[in-house]
Structures are given as C-alpha cells and as structure tokens.
Amino acid sequence: MRGVKEVNIDLVEGGVSTVSVVADRELTDGEVEGVLHAGGAFALARVDAMSFLGSTTNAPDLAVDVLFFDGAEELDAIGPWEVLRFWAELGDRRVDVRAVSLDGKSVRCAKGLTVDVDGSLGDRPIDLLIVPGGRGADILAGDLEQVGRISRLAEQGATMASVCTGAQVLGAAGLLDGINATTHWMARGQLQKSHPSARISSGERWVDSGDVVTSAGVSAGIDMALHLVDRFDSRAVAHRICSVMEYPWHPEARGEAVIST
Structure with a gap:
C-alpha cells in the first residue's frame, strides 16, 4: 500500500x-x-x-446465605446472620452474606417480625447455607419441592447448617443419614424418630459432621455460627467477633446452656 x-x-x-x-x-x-x-x-x-x-x-471467597421463611424462629436466623455479617466486616476473608427466602419475597417470622431479604434460595452458587427452625420448619420439611432445592445445593458442594428444628429440614433432604447431629433438646426424640440412622447428640451446642453442621436450640445458633467462622477463617476472627458482640463463646466447651428436666 x-x-x-x-x-x-x-x-x-x-x-x-x-x-x-x-x-x-x-x-x-x-x-x-x-x-x-x-x-x-x-x-x-x-x-x-x-x-x-x-x-x-471483587468476587467473594465465600458466599453465605441465611434462609428465612414464614414461621422461622427469629433468633434462629438472625443470631447466625449477625455473627456472619460481622465476619464479613471483620474477617480475614472476603465473605458475602445474604438473607434469602424461598421466593425472594418478604417473610413473616414466628414472633411476627417481617424480614425483607436480599434474594431467593438457589439464585446463586453458595458455599454455606443456614437453615433455622421454628414452626415453619415443619412445614418446610414437608415441602418436597423446596427440600429438593436444598438437597441440590448440598449436591453442588455447599456446607449445610441448621439451627434448632431446622435439622428436620436437612433430614428431609436426606442429609442426616448416618451422621452425628443435634437439635433443640425438646425436639431430639422426634428428630431421632424421623431419621433413625442419624446419631442425635444430647449434650452439645453444635455438632460439626463435615458437610453438615447442626446446632441445638435458638441461641445455640450463635455458637455454631462462631464455630463456622473459626472453621472457615480463624479462631482469632471468631474471638474478634465475640469481643464486638460481647458474647461469651467457648469453642471447646459445648455443654448445654439449659439443663432439660
């Protein structure tokens, strides 16, 4: 040219x-x-x-969803959510924590609290899902479609964690078979009856069985969430969160907070 x-x-x-x-x-x-x-x-x-x-x-190291649904016990979900949100702010890893519902719409919890959520169950790949208990958990455990969605998240590699009677939901998804687990002390018998191959603990605030982590009732979800921070990040970060929350967490002392009679 x-x-x-x-x-x-x-x-x-x-x-x-x-x-x-x-x-x-x-x-x-x-x-x-x-x-x-x-x-x-x-x-x-x-x-x-x-x-x-x-x-x-800017992608997070870990994507964490806390499930809210109608009839979920407030502290079961909000306790872990609070811990995990502090983790996102104070931790050494980049963590994205969301509140989600089954359909992305607001939910009304067991005591009447209405919660607006950030998304819907399964709308993104996740590393950890928290399932609370409450009277709505029994309904959710009987919903085969929703239980199937939870099961698929587990199959995709997400660690599944439950608080209180949220263990019934994980059990319905086939995630408790042959593993150690726990739930609220008043619900242990029913959980064992529903899932006879599971080994239900009677004296721990939480039980870590690897891909599945379960906690005892209500406030024990906070202890479990701190354990998850310890597991996925570090003990130092978990204690950092405890300091900010002024929460007396004992990672090696898993005895029951309330003695059942």
Missing part, C-alpha cells in the same frame, strides 16, 4: 493497549492487513483478559 509506513491500533474504550508498527519502507496491502489482524486480535485478547480479571477481582 503506497504511502503507508506506520500502523497504530489504539483501543481507547478498553483502555488496555496501543499497538504501533513503524516500518522503514512502504507496506504492501497484505502486510497492512496482517498487522491490523494481529494487532486487533492482541487488543481483543487483552480486553477479554481484563474483563475476566475485573469480573473475579
């Missing part, structure tokens, strides 16, 4: 690169076309790479 000695490719919008070629002679049509093709491909590759990096740089 007569008169062409320099080719510049400046991808301003992408902001990634300028490709320049300076020749000591006039370039042929084929040479110019080759430079444009190679330079454009290089620039587009840089754009793709930068787009990928930009999409992952």
